Amino acid sequence: MAFDADTGRLDAVPDAPACGTKLRWSTPQLIAGANERVPGTNVRAPHVLATAPLKAGPAMAAADPPPQPAAPVAPVECRMPPDGYRRAIEAHRQAAPPSRVDPGIAQAVERQTAAMRELSRRAFPEPDVVPDDALAPIEQARVQRRHQAAATEANAMRRARQERAAREAGTPTIGPWPGLRTTA
Incomplete structure (x- = not known):
């Protein structure tokens, strides 16, 4: 092509x-x-x-049989099943025992279903309804991060001042600052 x-x-x-x-x-x-x-x-x-x-060319036209007129479509008649078939189905229904549910099993299924719903509720709790004037969860997280950053900065400034004062006084500096956390 x-x-x-x-x-x-x-x-x-x-x-x-x-x-x-x-x-x-x-x-x-x-x-x-x-x-x-x-x-x-x-x-x-x-x-x-x-x-x-396929394109219809002279070779295809010769190979195709002439179209046959369509036969009129008659409605399909539904027949009743034979008596023997109906008797066999009725005998099967009578011979097949009706399903019986054990009450102990039904109670166990209900308990298991309730336990699964409780686990699902704990794993995927419904979000609390936030009042219109409250901060959205993302804003709450941002405010919390700002507070953490401000506290970290204040601790760093305090330590820098203490280290400078220790250098000026000629005393050795203390090891890791107790208020600072390390990440890794």
């Missing part, structure tokens, strides 16, 4: 889906054959497209 020399892509449109499958399976042979038969080409990737619809 087409060949792109820049990318080495050969587009092929098979006549039938089976031919497309055969082309896909025999890709290495297709590449070798195309590069061998057409000098100067460098087919690297064949791309098999969907099958092309």
Whole structure:
């Protein structure tokens, strides 16, 4: 169908889906054959497209039988099943025991269902209703982060002052600051 020399892509449109499958399976042979038969080409990737619809030509017109007139469609009649079939179904219904549920099993199922609902409620709690004038959860987190940053900054400034005073006095500085946390 087409060949792109820049990318080495050969587009092929098979006549039938089976031919497309055969082309896909025999890709290495297709590449070798195309590069061998057409000098100067460098087919690297064949791309098999969907099958092309058949065009009605003179050969197709001769092969197609003439259209037959459509038979009138009669309504389908529903018949009652034979008596033997109905008797067999009724006998099966009478012979099959009705399903009985053990009350102990039913209670166990109810307990298990209640326990699973409770676990689900704990794992995925309903969000609390936030009043209109309250901060949204993201704003609460931002405010908390600002407070933490301010406290950390105040501790760092306090320690820097103490270390400077210790240097000026000529006394050794103390190890890690007790108020600071390390992260890792």
